[in-house]
Amino acid sequence: MFYLLVQKGFNVIQTETLLTFGVYLVFLLAVGWYFYKRTSNLEGYILGGRGLGGWVTALSAQASDMSGWLLMGLPGAVYLGGMNEAWIAIGLFIGTALNWIFVSSRLRVYTELTDTLTISSFFEKRFRDPTSLLRVGSAVIILIFFTIYSSSGLVAAGKLFESMFNMDYSVAVISGTVIIVAYTFLGGFMAVCWTDFFQGALMFFAIILVPILGTIDNGGISVIESEMAARNIATSLFHDGSGKALSVMAVISTMAWGLGYFGQPHILTRFMGISSVRELPKATIVALTWVVISLTGAVIVGMVAIPMFDGLHGGDQEKVFIYMIGKLFNPWLGGVLLAAILSAIMSTIDSQLLVSSSALTEDFYKKILRREASQKELMLVGRLCVLVISIIALSMALTPGNTILGLVSYAWGGFGAAFGPVVLFALFSRKTTWVSALSGMIVGTVVLVFWKDAGFGAQLYEIVPGFAANFVTITVVNMIAPQKDEAILAAFDEMKVGLKK
Template identity: 70%
Template sequence: MIQMQTLLTFIIYFIFLMGVGIYFYRKTVDVEDYLLGGRGMGSWVTALSAQASDMSGWLLMGLPGAVYIGGMNQAWIAIGLFIGTCLNWKFVAPRLRVYTKRTESMTLASFFEDRFKDPTGLLRVISALITLLFFTIYSSSGLVAAGKLFESMFNIDYTLAVIIGSFVIVLYTFLGGFLAVCWTDLFQGLLMFVAIIVVPILAYNYVGGAEAIKEAMLAKEVSTSLISKDFSIMATISTMAWGLGYFGQPHILARFMSIKSVKKVPEAMKIAVTWVFISLGGAVIVGVISIPMFDSLASGNHEKVFIYMISRLFNPWIGGILLAAILSAIMSTIDSQLLVSSSTLTEDFYKRVINKEASDKELMHTGRICVLLISIIALFLALNPNNTVLGLVAYAWAGFGAAFGPVVLFALFSKNTSWQSALAGMVVGTVVLLIWKQVGLGKIMYEIVPGFIANVATILIVNTMVKQTDEDILNDFDEVIEVTDTIA
């Protein structure tokens, strides 16, 4: 009976999502609508869509699970992410909105080409390949989270659970494009926000308060503070380095590109920063409270503590709504990743290489087909139940941060950076990250750190040898800075 009630809640939720997809299918008239919502998104939609798509299933599964195992020292991840969020909204969002509108760029890869006027097309093609590589990994992490959620709730086979989750997400993304994704993200972000506040408050009273939590943490020998006896500078840098990843995440940067006006960025930033602060804090608290609530969990089940907590505290109807928040976190990221991957294949490969004269209607159809292709590949990667949500997210997050983060910052803040510098930095940063990860050095230092540093160093070195001399590029940069400085 419990499963039936919860299942009914989920069915209603799925119907709502399908309705949104169908509604915006009729509203989407050209490729800019499908890929960027016509650059007409409001502050609330932009803010919550950016942050809901950012946090994904790892916020309600991966992060609480990490805290459950390691204790409070895992909260450095949340601190790094919060700082990264603030810096990204403050410095990247306004300039990126103005610059991408000026260059009429609809993807990050096309922005790099247009911003630096790369005559070879290599910046765009390599950026697109990196996007597809890491978004396929990233999308699979969400499908793993969906599989674990359905498996826990309904006792169904993991493979079937992953397939069901994939079907629902792909369908409304396929139909409604960016508009459907952003408006569902708004609702999903609000649902996640409610869940991450309500659940820890009730769970705190359930376990007996602060003393009971501290006793359980001491008994399990996990850290009770940010700086404990096993504190490590290297480990702290690695966890805080998650914040570096923000500057290169295409699905978040796409939200900055889509906001209706740069004047709306400050308002959106306030909404986003508030949401992130409370949500990250709530996720850490969930992990801490789960330590006394669940004495021991079977191997690999630590990422399900939020699911178990809801099941223990709430009746099936309310529990079903709160569990839908976890599904919201998962869906709000995968749909964005599928759409950005689709944008990359459509704009940066199909339109550039196959059919340069493709109509808007043809590009929209191509985009929808690309959503299906990427989702199928991600589905096969997700079928391994031994994958962890946090592990897959960490690799993809680092990949984007190391490859794109420095290039985005130099594009927006360095007048003299050339396309040769940007291309060299991107390639070196990606190669260093991949090698660092493959040889096992990621256990010593999170791979985003050496990758990011290598990218920055390469750009600075090449800049001394190949300077930007194109007057059009220099004038464009000055005009963009003038506009954004006026708003600030």
């Protein structure tokens, strides 16, 4: 019943919300146009000339990381499963911290040392792969999993527009796609990062305000816990709704989301684009503060929604944040907070589209088809690739039954299993060769896909066996045939020296 009332409420406030959205979207397009006029080469379009400041790097990285699943997917999971699902947030925080502390500085120095703009090209030059199989193979993986990942964001956009304006789902998804593609197409990396900076700030505001007012409106934490207990929804991290203790396997499977961070290209490119390694300590503090508060807020939103709304399922549980805004806020402020959800969605899709476009342009077109292509030609190809990938992702998103969290989990696991160990060995192991890196990438990806398709993911998240298989494969191959190329070993040592400058 309340679901219908919320839909009716959004129809009533459509004019106010549309006006708020209109101002917000014009601003995003203006940012895209601003950087369109100031982007003159492929490095500027793909990596912004490595000129990001600490604050922009931090907020854009985390906004592109969290996406619509932070404000929709995670609260929906907590709404159905209770506190058990908070292990996802704990795992993500740990993974975020390790990524910023150990990976960011080495990757920034090493990619500049090797003069590389994409993760795929970094793998090739870092290991001096004479076959280009590392570069092409990783680019193919990026295209496959980012298409799935991008479609999850378009599903989120469709659900948002569908709920707000009572639009047909297909029309809603197409509308969201057009908006996101427009400013990514125009401004490239700098437009994406600066819009993500503002979007990250707006998401942060929303994820603090909504759960606080929702808790007060429900009568406090005790009322929420009582309702969760009455519905047999877990009120503890360590027990399910029936009071049975969670298995170690269940905890590991849920926390394993954190393993994915080491292999996410759209996050790693932020480390590559920061102006200086000296900016990273400040950026790390900002990023980790944003993450811990945002993840906590998202979990609380899911819990607060339990006594507020009854009987949401089949994907509707991922709209609890939208429904909560409709109930708690007036049309004008509600429009701003709903724009925060759109921000969460956009901030990830734009990054994914740009990284995918970079893979096609830098790792296929320039590497294989047109080695002598001009910078103007490469930027045009990059923009056209954004359109092509968007259309493919859109076709996947037009299936209404897809859930945000389900699509994200597969793509996230894919990158973690395929790239995570390769990135870590590239940055921390002198003796890793291109053969061991390629072998690990292939084995990790195959194990992940097999595990998922065989249905074992219900017992253990597929990223765990995929990541482990990749890691073990690289370790074994390194023991059999370690790196002996003196130039590669010297470059690794030079990277370590660069960290101290």
